Amino acid sequence: xxxxxxxxxxxxxxxxxxxxxxxxxxxxxxxxxxxxxxxxxxxxxxxxxxxxxxxxxxxxxxxxxxxxxxxxxxxxxxxxxxxxxxxxxxxxxxxxxxxxxxxxxxxxxxxxxxxxxxxxxxxxxxxxxxxxxxxxxxxxxxxxxxxxxxxxxxxxxxxxxxxxxxxxxxxxxxxxxxxxxxxxxxxxxxxxxxxxxxxxxxxxxxxxxxxxxxxxxxxxxxxxxxxxxxxxxxxxxxxxxxxxxxxxxxxxxxxxxxxxxxxxxxxxxxxxxxxxxxxxxxxxxxxxxxxxxxxxxxxxxxxxxxx
Numbered sequence: 001x002x003x004x005x006x007x008x009x010x011x012x013x014x015x016x017x018x019x020x021x022x023x024x025x026x027x028x029x030x031x032x033x034x035x036x037x038x039x040x041x042x043x044x045x046x047x048x049x050x051x052x053x054x055x056x057x058x059x060x061x062x063x064x065x066x067x068x069x070x071x072x073x074x075x076x077x078x079x080x081x082x083x084x085x086x087x088x089x090x091x092x093x094x095x096x097x098x099x100x101x102x103x104x105x106x107x108x109x110x111x112x113x114x115x116x117x118x119x120x121x122x123x124x125x126x127x128x129x130x131x132x133x134x135x136x137x138x139x140x141x142x143x144x145x146x147x148x149x150x151x152x153x154x155x156x157x158x159x160x161x162x163x164x165x166x167x168x169x170x171x172x173x174x175x176x177x178x179x180x181x182x183x184x185x186x187x188x189x190x191x192x193x194x195x196x197x198x199x200x201x202x203x204x205x206x207x208x209x210x211x212x213x214x215x216x217x218x219x220x221x222x223x224x225x226x227x228x229x230x231x232x233x234x235x236x237x238x239x240x241x242x243x244x245x246x247x248x249x250x251x252x253x254x255x256x257x258x259x260x261x262x263x264x265x266x267x268x269x270x271x272x273x274x275x276x277x278x279x280x281x282x283x284x285x286x287x288x289x290x291x292x293x294x295x296x297x298x299x300x301x302x303x304x305x306x307x
Contacts, residue, residue, distance in 0.1 A: 196230030
């Protein structure tokens, strides 16, 4: 009987000296690193190595009198060319991407809110409508927008009838480029915001009304802060690819006034003889500008879930 009492008092197992419970042994540490190995190798081969090669190309010098031939050097002249000659293209890219991100947010938030709180049995149908464009080619969708905004199309004809189209056409203008960017990247804004709102507790939002707050105050003080992780993720997923995009400006814009930096990079890589160093320098400069803007944005509006 005393032995059973002793076993019951010790929990049926041995204790470490001093009464402290034995520390659990770590298992599976090597397995975890082994599982990470394929992803690490993938990033090294298809991200780190190309970035190093691109950096080396951006510092190369051209052989005088031999267009298209280079020798390895540490020459920052390509970066100077990228900043001085193509500064308007950088500004245009950031401006178009910022406008598209703003319009996408204005369109996406009410849709995501309706899907999270009001859709009911139609939520699945609305989700399918949001992701359905991904089943179509990006280029095909952009070409379709060129047909929608064509001079003989219903939108341009209606605006001309109302005398709201001074230039007489929408295509080959910045309006068409921003519209294409907004449409193509709209799902990247809707889905993160919907995910944040869908996790939110409706009772917390209802509590704002119980405390005599009107709808606008409840949205500003309760709903929007709860959805900020999704808003932040959506704006990043929209702005970053839009700033480097060149398809919309190529198919919906003009030859000069709407060209973005992505169009210059594509032209320097594939159409200009000896343009590889400038194209690589443009790529790194654009990446540095976007990283700086993202860092400032996350520091200003970021949440604990993303920092």
